[in-house]
Amino acid sequence: MTRGKPRILIAGAGRFGRQHLKEWKLLAAEGRAELAAIVVASAESRRRVEREWSVPAYTGFTAAMLEEVDGVDLVTPSATHYSLAKQCLSCTNLLVEKPLAMNAIQARELEADARRNSRILMVNHLFRCDPVVLRLKELLGSSPERPQLIQGSFLQEAPAADENLVASFEMLHYFDVIEHLFGEPPAAVLSEQRGGCSQVSLRYPGGMNAVLYLGWHEGEKVRSLVFEYAGRKVEANFLDRTIFVRERDSMERILVDRSVGPLRAALQTFLGAIQGEPVQYPNGELGARIVEIAERALPGPRRVKPRVAVIGGGIFGAACALEFAPHADVTLFERHPDFMMEASFQNQWRFHSGFHYPRSPQTVQEIQSTREDFCSEFGEAVIDDVVSYYCTSNQAVEITRERYLAICTQNKLSFVIEDTPPRYVDSSRVNLCLRTDESVFDFYKLREMAKARLREHPNVVTLLNTEVAHGEIDHYGRKILTSRGPDSSRRDEFEYLVNTTYANSNIIARWFNFPVRRLRFDFCEMAVLEIPMPNVSLTVLDGPFCSLVSTGHNRTFILTHIHESVLKSRITADGLPPAWGEIQSNRSNLIQSCARYFPIVKDARFVESRYGVRTVEAFTEDYDGRPTVVTDHGLGCWSVLGGKIGTCVSNAREIVDRVFPGADRELGRCRGMAVTRQ
Ligand SMILES: Cc1cc2nc3c(=O)[nH]c(=O)nc-3n(C[C@H](O)[C@H](O)[C@H](O)COP(=O)(O)OP(=O)(O)OC[C@H]3O[C@@H](n4cnc5c(N)ncnc54)[C@H](O)[C@@H]3O)c2cc1C
Structure with a gap:
């Protein structure tokens, strides 16, 4: 323990070193510490520091110098931490910028030195002193509930045309912040290199996951952490110091006050620690653990x-x-x-062209932009000689004739306006009929192609x-x-x-x-009918929304109706598929309702009902979108x-x-x- 004002020696006068120097001078002016000297890398730097800051400056440590101070604040490049920290810890207490060292072996050695010599070793994980983190600690740290997922971005704007950037070892702030907030280190760490950015995935005891993006990207600087709970989301932005707390029906915006800066808070903690006060600080043990995590988070060699x-x-x-x-x-x-x-x-x-989704431009766009890839692999399974008509009902409320035409034109869909095919569609019930370029899959061919390709590939093992x-x-x-x-x-x-x-x-x-997605599960019935008519597909949009789609085979068609086909529909609280209980066929209502628009189904031979569960994102009824959702x-x-x-x-x-x-x-x-x- 020190007597009187603690005497501090600073090592390093780079950008961060000068910030430390400024804070130490303020603390000295307040009578809370004495700034003994500063150690710099060169004679030129020594002269400049002495001139600008009026502080005694030296170009290297001596044991005598170290023994005369109560602590060293080491703000030198990370690669020098190990050797300089070793010298310091043999004589005095140490505050060292993170990372404690550039590898776990060195970090553990420093931690052991501090313990053996009974020195305070504090690692300056500055983010934990950031007022945003302090506020997050109040908001999240006190509750036993853990977020299911934490997403973080610590991204720098990449200088143009530099393809060799990788996340640096110093970008390890969030490893400490998460441990600081929730009290436990990760049980598993995994890293993927994505250009100049590392995607680091961490799994914590109890199942909490974190996915962090660290490194460089093309956009602006980002410093954010998002905590996802069931029914609650907390989003922190370190740049504008805002925290959003979103619950199901409410949203609170917190602007965090930064009257005490994080560096001042960290230096005060160090002063408290070396004066024997009972303060919590990131010690050598924690610093070494964070280095170990960073080591595992650095992209390692992939398995061959x-x-x-x-x-x-x-x-x-x-x-x-x-x-x-x-x-x-x-x-x-x-x-x-x-x-x-x-x-x-x-x-x-149906091999959709986009006509089915007039209310979801996103779905149409995805359908259009992915066709080429599909055809490059499975094009032979697409049957082109099915003629597909889309009609608007004259009772339409939302998708009226005019609106549908405008949307199809806007989406650059390929169609011609034709008379309603009279034998198949009741023309008195529709007011627009488009002959489209939509086709269908030959399901059996598609499956055979997929199976053959899987069978043939030497790297695929299929376990049926x-x-x-x-x-x-x-x-x-x-x-x-x-x-x-x-x-x-x-x-x-x-x-x-x-x-x-x-x-x-x-x-x-x-x-x-x-995190589970909120899903809607619809238990659907489709009637398979044999009808003596050519390969046509018919759809009437809006209120009745019914479809009779050719399979391209044996005059067989699949009939569906927007309401009559859905036997049960559930959005489950846990996101899991429901137990359906007993299911009754609704085949006769389905056929009757569709027959109003497609009189031809009266001549049909019923082959079978097919049942299946449609799984879509919940609460999408307003726009009826069907995008494919990929989650990383x-x-x-x-x-x-x-x-x-x-x-x-x-x-x-x-x-x-x-x-x-x-x-x-x-x-x-x-x-x-x-x-x-x-
Ligand atoms: C009524 C209806 C009509 C539709 N019409 C069209 C249409 O005309 N055109 C169109 O493009 N799309 C249509 N869709 C959507 C389309 O069918 C689906 O998007 C698509 O088939 C989904 O394919 P999938 O491979 O993801 O799912 P699936 O084909 O369901 O495959 C999932 C597989 O996972 C297996 N599985 C599940 N759990 C496990 C486990 N624990 N271990 C091992 N295996 C497991 C299942 O057995 C199943 O084979 C329709 C959907 C429905 C329900």
Whole structure:
């Protein structure tokens, strides 16, 4: 413990060093400390500091100098911390800028030195003294509830044309802030390099996840942390010092006062510590732990071939497996005996052009921008000789004739206005009929193509009849999946996980404590009819919204109605698919309601009803959008909630491009031996 005013020596007079110097001078003027001297790197710097600041300056430490002070404030480049801190700790207390050292071994050694010599070793993790963090601590730290997900960005604006930037070791502030707020270090750390930016995923005991973006990007500087709870979101911006607290029905904006700057607070804490006051401070143990996290967060060498698990053998899972295959060893899990037996089969097989979604420009845009990718892989499964008509009802409320025409034109959809085909549509009930370029998939061909490609790819193992029952993430960030096959259970580990289970999407998300999406589940009935008419598809929009879509085969058509086809609809509180209980067919109402618009269905032979669960984002009725939602959970985990089938290839490519930036897609064309297990 010191007697009188603590004597402080500063090391370093760079940009940060001068800020420290200024604060120490203020503290000295207030009589709280004595500024003994400053140590700088060169004679020139020494002369300048002495001239500008009137402080004795030296170009190196001596033991005598160190023994005469009560503490050193080390503000030198990170690479010098280890050697200078070692000298200091043999004689006196030390406040050192973060990181404590440039690797964990050195950091642990310094921590041990401090303990052995009974020195105060404080690491200046300045962000924890930032008033925004202090306020967050009040708001979040006191509650036992933990956020499900923390998202953070610590991004610098990249200088133009510099492609060699990487996140620096110094960008480790949030590792400390999160531990400071919630009291525990992460159990697993995983890092991905995304250009000049590292995506660092951290998993904390109890299942809290954090995904941080650290490094450089093309936009402006960003310093933000977002804490997502079930039903509450807290967003902190360190640049404008605002915190938004959003609850279901309310939003509060807090502007944080910065009257005591973080540096002043940190220096006062150090003074308190060396004077024996009972202050909490980031000590050597914590500093070393943060360096260990940073070491694991720095992008390490990838496995030569990372292992990717794709859960769900629908069309989206198949597309993901195929796109990953050139770069990874892929295992595709499907619980049924064959691929594409759920939503990928139980749908209308429409290869959408955009006519179906007049209220959702986003869906139309996605459909249009992804067609080419789909056709490049599965174009042969598209049947072009189906003629598709879209009509507006003369009872339409929202999508009237004029509005529909305007939207189709605006969206640059390809159509001609024609007379209503009289045998198929009751022309007295519609006031506009567009002959469009929309087509349908040949479902069986699509499935055969996907299966053949999967079979042929040497890097894909497909496990049919295999349900993934559970997943967890180990200390190294690997995804450990337990699955039940036809004969036995298995346990596999993967670097990456893609969840393409559609209706079950949230079940998988919950294993890893990822936030669940609010979903609406519609239990739908579609009537399959045989009708003696050519391959046409008919849709009447708005109120009646009914469709009769050709399958392109054997005069078979799929009939749906916006209301009569939906047997049950649920938005579950936990996001999980509901137990449906008993389901009664609504086939006769469905056929009768549609017959008002499509009299031809009266001549139809009923073949079967198909049932399926449509899974869409909840509360989208207003615009009826169906975008495919890709979620990057961090920790090498992704979810894909399929929207329209034609978007599957582009979305799979988007994920692969993010995981393997600059991947060579042509590699995907390779062919080889089959590796399919059943
Ligand atoms: C009534 C209806 C009509 C539609 N009409 C069209 C249309 O005309 N055109 C269009 O483009 N889109 C349409 N859609 C949407 C389209 O069907 C879906 O977006 C698409 O099929 C989703 O594909 P997927 O691969 O994500 O899901 P799925 O095909 O459902 O695949 C998910 C797979 O995951 C498997 N799985 C789940 N949990 C596990 C587990 N734990 N372990 C192993 N496997 C698991 C399931 O068995 C399933 O095979 C329609 C949807 C519905 C419901």
